[in-house]
Amino acid sequence: xxxxxxxxxxxxxxxxxxxxVSFLALLLLLVPALAQDEGEAxxxxxxxxxxxxxxxxxxxxxxxxxxxxxxxxxACHKFEERYVGPPLHRVTERRSPEWIMNMILNPTQMAMExxxxxxxxxxxxxxxxxxxxxxxxxxAILEYFRSIDAELPDETP
Amino acid sequence: MSKASWLRLIVAALVITLGxxxxxxxxxxxxxxxxxxxxxxxxxxxxxxxxxxxxxxYSGQISVVGLPSGRTLRTIPVFSQWAENGYGYTEETKPLLxxxxxxxxxxxxxxxxxxxxxxxxxxxxxxxxxxxxxxxARIDLSTFETKEIIEIPNTGGNHASPFTTENSEYLVSxxxxxxxYPQQDIPIADYEGNFKGMISFIAVEPxxxxxxxxxxxxxxxxxxxxxxxxxxxxxxxxxxxxxxxxEAHTLLEVNASQRDKDFVAAVNWQRANECLADGAGESxxxxxxxxxxxxxxxxxxxxxxxxxxLLTPEACSGVVxxxxxxxxxxxxxxxxxxxxxxxxxxxxxxxAVHSFSRMLEAIENGAVSGDAxxxxxxxxxxxxxxxxERACLGPLHNEFDTKGNVYTxxxxxxxxxxxxxxxxxxVDRIPTFYSIGHLLVPGGDSAQPWDTYVVxxxxxxxxxxxxxxxxxxxxxxxxxxxxxxxQMLLDFPTQGEPHYGQALPxxxxxxxxxxxxxxxxxxxxxxxxxxxxxxxxxxGSDVHVYMxxxxxxxxxxxxxxxxxxxxxxxxxxxxxxxxxxPHGFATYGMEGANAxxxxxxxxxxxxxxxxxxxxxxYCTDFCSALHQEMQGYIRVSPADSDLAxxxxxxx
Ligand SMILES: [Cu+2]
Numbered sequence: 001x002x003x004x005x006x007x008x009x010x011x012x013x014x015x016x017x018x019x020x021v022s023f024l025a026l027l028l029l030l031v032p033a034l035a036q037d038e039g040e041a042x043x044x045x046x047x048x049x050x051x052x053x054x055x056x057x058x059x060x061x062x063x064x065x066x067x068x069x070x071x072x073x074x075a076c077h078k079f080e081e082r083y084v085g086p087p088l089h090r091v092t093e094r095r096s097p098e099w100i101m102n103m104i105l106n107p108t109q110m111a112m113e114x115x116x117x118x119x120x121x122x123x124x125x126x127x128x129x130x131x132x133x134x135x136x137x138x139x140a141i142l143e144y145f146r147s148i149d150a151e152l153p154d155e156t157p
Numbered sequence: 158m159s160k161a162s163w164l165r166l167i168v169a170a171l172v173i174t175l176g177x178x179x180x181x182x183x184x185x186x187x188x189x190x191x192x193x194x195x196x197x198x199x200x201x202x203x204x205x206x207x208x209x210x211x212x213x214x215y216s217g218q219i220s221v222v223g224l225p226s227g228r229t230l231r232t233i234p235v236f237s238q239w240a241e242n243g244y245g246y247t248e249e250t251k252p253l254l255x256x257x258x259x260x261x262x263x264x265x266x267x268x269x270x271x272x273x274x275x276x277x278x279x280x281x282x283x284x285x286x287x288x289x290x291x292x293x294a295r296i297d298l299s300t301f302e303t304k305e306i307i308e309i310p311n312t313g314g315n316h317a318s319p320f321t322t323e324n325s326e327y328l329v330s331x332x333x334x335x336x337x338y339p340q341q342d343i344p345i346a347d348y349e350g351n352f353k354g355m356i357s358f359i360a361v362e363p364x365x366x367x368x369x370x371x372x373x374x375x376x377x378x379x380x381x382x383x384x385x386x387x388x389x390x391x392x393x394x395x396x397x398x399x400x401x402x403x404e405a406h407t408l409l410e411v412n413a414s415q416r417d418k419d420f421v422a423a424v425n426w427q428r429a430n431e432c433l434a435d436g437a438g439e440s441x442x443x444x445x446x447x448x449x450x451x452x453x454x455x456x457x458x459x460x461x462x463x464x465x466x467l468l469t470p471e472a473c474s475g476v477v478x479x480x481x482x483x484x485x486x487x488x489x490x491x492x493x494x495x496x497x498x499x500x501x502x503x504x505x506x507x508x509a510v511h512s513f514s515r516m517l518e519a520i521e522n523g524a525v526s527g528d529a530x531x532x533x534x535x536x537x538x539x540x541x542x543x544x545x546e547r548a549c550l551g552p553l554h555n556e557f558d559t560k561g562n563v564y565t566x567x568x569x570x571x572x573x574x575x576x577x578x579x580x581x582x583x584v585d586r587i588p589t590f591y592s593i594g595h596l597l598v599p600g601g602d603s604a605q606p607w608d609t610y611v612v613x614x615x616x617x618x619x620x621x622x623x624x625x626x627x628x629x630x631x632x633x634x635x636x637x638x639x640x641x642x643x644q645m646l647l648d649f650p651t652q653g654e655p656h657y658g659q660a661l662p663x664x665x666x667x668x669x670x671x672x673x674x675x676x677x678x679x680x681x682x683x684x685x686x687x688x689x690x691x692x693x694x695x696x697g698s699d700v701h702v703y704m705x706x707x708x709x710x711x712x713x714x715x716x717x718x719x720x721x722x723x724x725x726x727x728x729x730x731x732x733x734x735x736x737x738x739p740h741g742f743a744t745y746g747m748e749g750a751n752a753x754x755x756x757x758x759x760x761x762x763x764x765x766x767x768x769x770x771x772x773x774x775y776c777t778d779f780c781s782a783l784h785q786e787m788q789g790y791i792r793v794s795p796a797d798s799d800l801a802x803x804x805x806x807x808x
Contacts, residue, residue, distance in 0.1 A: 071676060075688050075707040075732045083807070084710065108735075125782045126708045130735035132673055 042095060045114050047102030048135065054097060057147050064137070065144030072131040073141070079148060084126050092149045097142055103128060104138040188587055190637060190644035197635065197647045199226040204667070207599050209612065209660035210269040210283045211633070213237075216653025217264045219285055219296065224599070224610060224660055225635055227649030235294045235303045236264030236287045240750035244303070247752045248726065248761035249450075249681075252459035256290055256308050257444045265289045267316060268383075268657040272366075276323040276388040276493075276604030280665030282366050284319040284328055291315030293328055293359055295366050299671045304450045307368045310443035310465055311338055311355045317384040319359065323392050323604065327371065327426060330357040331381035331397050338375065339441075348406035350530075352378035356397060358426055367449065372429060372438055372466040374477065376422065377530040378404055380413070383488045383554075388604050389495030391513040393427035396498050398486040402529065413485065414504060418537065420479035420529070421489050421500050423516060432473035438466040453680040455758055470532050478520060479529060481537040483509050488554035488595075492563070493604050497542055497578055499563060501553045508552050508565065510581070512542035543581040549574050553594060554657075556601030558608040558638060564601070566593040566613065573613060573636065575643060587643040589634055591617040598638065599660035607662060611636045611643070614655045621648055631655060672736035674757030681759035683728035688712045693804045700725045700802070706740035706754060707732040708781040710806065711774070714789030718802035721769055721795055730759040741777030744791065751777045766793040 044050065076084035091100060095116075103110050103117060107128035110117035121127055133141070190196060199205055205223030208230070213220055217237030221230045238245030238254070245254050245262065254261055264287035272282040283296045291309035296302065309315050314333030321328055331354065337343055338353035354376035360369050379399040386395040402419045405412030432438070443465040450457045470477050483502030490499045498511040516535065518524075524539035551569030558564070561578045571592055575585040595614045599607040613636060618629040630650035637644040676686055685691040685703035691712045694701045700723050705712045711729070719725055729742045733756040743751040744764050752760040766772065776787035794800050 070687055070689070072732070072734060075705060075712065084708070127781060129708060129733055129738070132675075132734040 042099065043114070043116060044096050044098035045102035045106075045117070046109055047106030049098045049101040049105065049138075052097040052101065052139070052142070054146070057150060058143055059147075061140045061143040062147045065140030065142070068133065068137045069141050069144055072133060076126070076129065085124055085128060086120065088145060088148070089152060090149055090155070092142075092145050100142050100145065101135070101138045104131075104133055104141060105135065106130075188643070188645055190646055193644070193646045196637060197225045197227065199223070199228070204663060205230075206663055207607075207609070207660045208663055208666050209597065209599075209658050210271070211614070211651055211655035211658035212266045212269050212285060213652055214267065214654030214656050215265055217266050217287070218653065219266065219269055219283065220652040220655070221301065222633075222649070222651070222658075223663075224612070225646065227633070227635060227647050229652065231301060232652060233296055233301050233303065235285055235296065236261075236266050236292065236306075238262045238750070241753070243750050243752035243760060243762070246749035246762075248763060249456045249759075252457040253303060253306050253448045253450070255448055255459040256292070256446045257310070257461070258290055261290055263289075264292065266294075266653075266656075268318065268320070269659050270319050270321050270328065270657075271603075271659045271661055272325040272361075273321055273323055273603055274325075276392075276495075278600050278603050278605070278659070278661045278665065280661055280669065282325075283659070284321070286315050286318035286330065288314055288316050288333070291318075291330065293319045293330060293368060295361075295368060297366070298666050299669045301670075302450070305366070305368060306446075306448045307359065307370065308445035308447070309357050309359070309370065310445040311340075311373060312336075312357065317356075317381045317397050320384045320386055320395065322386045322395070322426075323388040324363070325361045326363075327386070327395075328359040328361060328368070329384050329386065329395050329397075330359060331355065331384060332376070333380055333382060335378035335380065345406055348378065349404045350378070352404070352406075354378055354381050354399075356381065356422070356424060358429070369447075370445070370462075370465050372433060372468050374424065374429065375467060375469045376477070377402075377532065379420070380409075381422065382486070385489055385491045385498075385602060387491055387495050387498075387513065388493075391491060391495040391498075393425060394513075395424050395426060396480075396489045396491065397422040397424065398482070398489040398500055400485040400487075417484055418481040419485055420534070421482050421486065421498065421511065422532075423478045423480055423498075425476055428476045429468055429473060432468060432476060433466065437472040438468045439472075440464050441467045451680075453678055455674070455679075455681060455760075470530075475520070477532050478516070479532055479534040480511050480516065480540050481526070481534060482511070483507060490555040490557070490602060492557050492561075492578060493559065493606060495604075499555045499565075501555065501565065503551050503553055503568065505552075506547055506550055508545040508548045508576075509537075510542040510544065510578070511540045515542065516540045543579070545576050545581045545583065548576070548583065549586070554596060556596055556598040556606070556611060558598060558601070558606050560608065562638075564596060564598060564611050564638070566596040568592055568594065568616070571615075573611060573643065575638075585642050587636060587645065589613040589615055590621055590632060590648070591615055591619060595655070595657040597658045597660055599662065602659070609637075609639055610646075610660075611638050612658065612660070614651070614658060616654075618650075622650055672756075673734050674755060676730075676732065676734055676757040679730070679757055679759060681728070681730070683726070683761065684730045684759040685712075685728070686730060686732070688732075688806070691804070691806070693718070693802050695802055698723050702727045702804075704729045704742075705732050706730070706742070706776065706787075708738070709776065709783040709787040711742075711776070711787065711789045712806040713804035714806050715808070716789070716802075716804045717792040717794075718800045719766065719791060719793050720798050720800075721766060721793060723766065723793075725764045725766065725791070727762045727764065727774070728759055729754050729762070731756050733757070738780060739778050740780055740787070742774065743777050744774035745772040753778060766791075769793050769795050 316333035317331035401413035483505035486500035549567035
């Protein structure tokens with residue numbers, strides 16, 4: 001005997017929910033630039049750096065940052081292309097200054113607990129090395145990145 | 158079967174069963190503390206309270222053990238090559254093992270000795286003797302690496318070594334096997350009077366720890382066995398047990414056990430310094446090696462030294478006295494106060510303790526019973542503090558606590574006895590399994606013991622662990638001494654044969670432990686400190702590869718232009734600056750061992766290719782998820798090839 005299936009209330013509700021959430025998600029996807037423009041803060045990551053004051057680019061700091069970067073970071077990072085780690089061009093646009101410094105200073109905890117760092121580890125498979133950099137050196141590296149990004153042409157939309 | 162046969166069988170079965178039961182009972186009947194597991198349990202992630210540095214004996218190394226867990230934390234390679242990390246194989250460390258007899262891949266390390274300040278263990282260095290080809294090594298406790306090895310000339314068997322004075326002004330060394338001085342081709346039967354002992358004082362530079370042979374004292378041809386130096390009132394003196402005062406040269410087992418008493422040699426090194434200042438010393442020819450690692454490059458230097466200052470007892474009155482002591486003493490130990498000198502008269506059941514203050518009086522009063530080759534022998538009674546009667550059989554070594562107790566290891570009766578200085582009464586004894594040699598209490602041979610544990614370092618293991626064929630690990634046992642009675646807590650296997658060991662509170666070392674070598678301070682001439690600096694250079698038939706390693710690639714990882722007949726030096730710099738991220742390096746057919754390169758360090762692997770072809774090299778230490786990808790190729794062309802050198806990574 002073929003009885004019709006009973007009305008599945010839970011199943012219907014699930015469908016409705018999924019549809020609603022998908023719609024909202026689509027909406028969100030369409031307005032990320034808007035969200036960012038309105039100052040929705042970039043993640044600061046996890047680590048010792050809670051806030052960084054940025055001023056005009058300090059050339060002395062840039063020089064110090066370049067020196068440390070070349071000694072401790074170039075074995076894995078290039079600016080324009082993927083190497084062991086991600087390319088660093090426009091990193092100061094993608095990430096907050098605090099996130100960048102925390103990633104340099106505290107990469108092990110970042111990879112475990114920060115969602116962006118976790119995704120980067122999943123993508124690149126090699127963990128970001130903790131190069132025993134001081135806060136002062138990390139700040140200088142950040143300044144070096146800012147100086148590099150400042151020279152880049154505006155990205156055409 | 159007859160009735161009698163049945164009876165015999167039953168009796169035999171009963172005897173065997175009983176025997177097994179008795180043996181089992183003996184094995185477990187030791188006084189094991191009820192809460193032993195609680196005392197020795199170090200929870201996952203927690204740390205031990207003490208570091209113990211156990212000598213490796215015939216392994217030539219030191220093993221680092223945590224107490225109370227008994228866990229082995231590390232092996233520190235010292236006198237023997239160590240394939241695990243490339244010690245003694247890399248170009249940087251090979252010079253450490255150079256001697257007057259050339260490159261030596263092995264020695265027999267006996268007594269670890271921690272440096273002291275004001276008589277208290279300070280956690281800066283641990284020293285250890287090489288017994289076979291006489292040497293002393295210094296291990297830096299910030300890196301747990303052997304930094305320096307000095308050879309001791311004119312010495313046969315450096316056993317009574319490297320015991321320290323109370324500020325590590327000096328370490329001592331002495332001849333165990335007397336030899337002709339100067340060395341010469343003479344009949345062995347001419348031993349008596351022609352063979353000599355040598356006691357050496359090795360100065361330690363207080364800031365750097367650098368060692369030098371300050372002077373040597375020429376002694377009668379006895380066997381000098383173990384030593385300890387004075388502290389407090391007896392600072393300025395060192396004491397050496399001796400046996401074979403019979404001067405036998407064969408079957409010493411019988412011939413060197415004839416006399417009722419042998420000697421403890423009391424050497425006044427402050428008096429020796431006065432004599433030397435007065436010009437009583439003589440500069441004599443000697444050949445001995447001095448090898449030391451340069452801190453910033455990590456490269457060991459090797460130099461041969463050509464002379465040494467020799468002092469004779471005749472040229473310096475009052476520099477040495479003999480204290481008669483029950484036959485064939487082994488250890489000689491000084492209590493924390495510096496007053497009591499306790500030999501281990503291994504063939505006597507009585508422990509006769511010498512008094513330092515009475516010794517000074519005896520010297521003052523001329524209480525001399527004779528001389529041996531001009532060295533005054535003090536009267537036995539005049540230097541005696543007291544005797545522990547019927548102590549045990551085969552007393553070997555003593556360690557102390559802060560309450561005036563002495564812990565003596567007894568080899569023949571396999572036990573530790575605890576007795577009191579001053580009253581000489583035995584207050585406790587505990588069996589050990591089996592045949593205990595040395596024993597250790599943290600700080601137990603210094604002015605400040607920590608009354609926590611005594612560790613028995615046993616010679617025989619037998620049934621203590623699961624069997625591993627004919628060769629067994631030596632057995633150590635941890636015993637609680639914090640209460641009135643000793644309580645057995647733990648058995649743990651050890652590496653090689655720990656003769657002596659020393660322990661100290663963990664924080665004295667852990668707080669200064671280095672995590673990385675700062676890359677910026679690396680001055681190795683072949684270091685490539687960035688990938689930009691990596692290159693390959695030819696110098697005649699030597700090819701130098703300036704290589705870097707970081708998770709997870711080598712640069713360069715493609716090398717061509719090497720020819721058969723070349724010798725290739727891979728100078729690998731680990732660019733990591735994170736704790737515990739070493740990389741390893743090995744290449745096909747290499748003769749030596751892999752090099753384990755610590756963060757910021759440069760190590761060199763030498764390779765002489767034997768065939769034309771393309772050969773892989775790879776990282777031997779699992780360093781990341783992409784560790785298996787950490788590899789490279791080197792191409793070897795025929796000797797007459799004109800292929801130019803080239804190198805690259807990622808191209
Ligand atoms: Cu690796």
